[in-house]
């Protein structure tokens with residue numbers, strides 16, 4: 001590794017930024033990598049892997065450290081805590097890094113950062129773990145909450161909520177799935193696009209293309225270096241989107257010529273999907289809360305070559321007189337806790353708290369209140385989130401149907417046989433990672449009755 005900078009010191013800096021200063025992990029990692037652009041590819045990969053892995057497995061790693069250390073993790077100096085965490089990750093999850101190197105580097109770094117009196121402590125804890133890791137008594141399966149929390153590094157309050165809502169078995173499937181890697185999923189554009197030709201072009205560039213489940217034009221891609229460099233991407237024939245999100249477009253299923261308002265649209269996934277389904281007709285009025293977000297939509301709309309989309313900045317919690325009873329279809333793909341995609345965003349599970357969840361429910365209902373006014377009588381409101389929490393999903397929809405003149409209507413006609421169930425007949429679908437073959441997601445189709 002290069003002598004110019006200590007890679008493990010950079011990792012320490014990133015982890016402190018995330019856990020002490022509350023930064024999102026992908027932002028902290030990205031800004032460090034941008035700052036040190038001269039690093040070699042292997043060094044960049046090492047930094048990303050250790051930071052993401054340490055974050056993802058933090059609760060389990062802390063359990064291990066606490067077993068070997070008299071001072072508990074939460075009482076440690078932040079720098080020593082992050083140093084131990086990232087070193088334990090390397091010891092236990094990275095076979096190609098020798099244990100002695102991990103321990104020596106950690107001791108050197110503790111000394112460099114001025115913690116001379118703690119070098120013996122750091123050394124003792126790490127060598128103890130390297131030697132006796134197999135002796136740790138991890139929680140047994142009978143202790144359901146602790147077992148799931150430590151095995152899958154999931155905060156206890158979320159484990160309790162999940163078991164209550166989905167039962168133990170489904171919760172374990174969800175948590176297991178959240179730790180597995182899945183290939184990137186893309187939607188191949190429908191309108192004026194020859195799907196077979198797009199697949200051929202991807203294959204010719206060495207990409208492995210596999211059919212993804214549930215949606216006709218959903219595919220898994222792997223084996224490429226840089227997705228934006230692929231011809232199919234540059235030509236606007238494919239759009240990165242999880243199958244769960246594509247299902248919102250399926251359930252929305254707009255008529256040709258419709259006027260659609262997408263209230264929370266960035267980066268534009270569902271906007272594009274719905275506009276594509278209208279085959280160049282009608283208009284999708286695509287909105288988000290800031291200019292920065294609107295630009296993200298514009299970038300994607302332009303690349304995909306969609307003419308029936310207009311993009312603007314609008315706060316969905318603020319009433320818009322101009323839109324009253326104008327839309328055939330309103331999409332309310334609201335901000336949410338994002339726990340359906342916790343496998344992709346490793347720190348989401350630590351950032352959300354019961355208080356933040358309550359605030360989100362309030363925001364979601366505020367957006368729904370406005371959305372209710374924009375749908376024409378007889379029109380459709382499609383509510384969706386990328387989370388699994390009942391409070392943000394079914395409970396919001398049931399509240400909405402009590403307060404506003406809407407009723408849930410069956411989505412069975414828009415879904416493949418495999419996804420149809422009692423709830424889809426009633427008008428909603430809760431997807432769970434590990435139970436379904438996609439991210440966690442919720443969608444409900446509501447018809448305005450007066």
Ligand SMILES: C[S@@+](CC[C@H](N)C(=O)[O-])C[C@H]1O[C@@H](n2cnc3c(N)ncnc32)[C@H](O)[C@@H]1O
Pocket residue numbers: 245263264265266267268269270271287288289293314315316317333334335336386
């Ligand atoms: C789940 S994401 C939307 C994803 C998007 N529909 C797609 O398919 O690509 C939620 C969006 O809500 C936006 N948002 C948050 N608060 C908002 C508000 N008050 N008004 C409008 N949009 C808001 C966020 O900026 C974010 O882009």
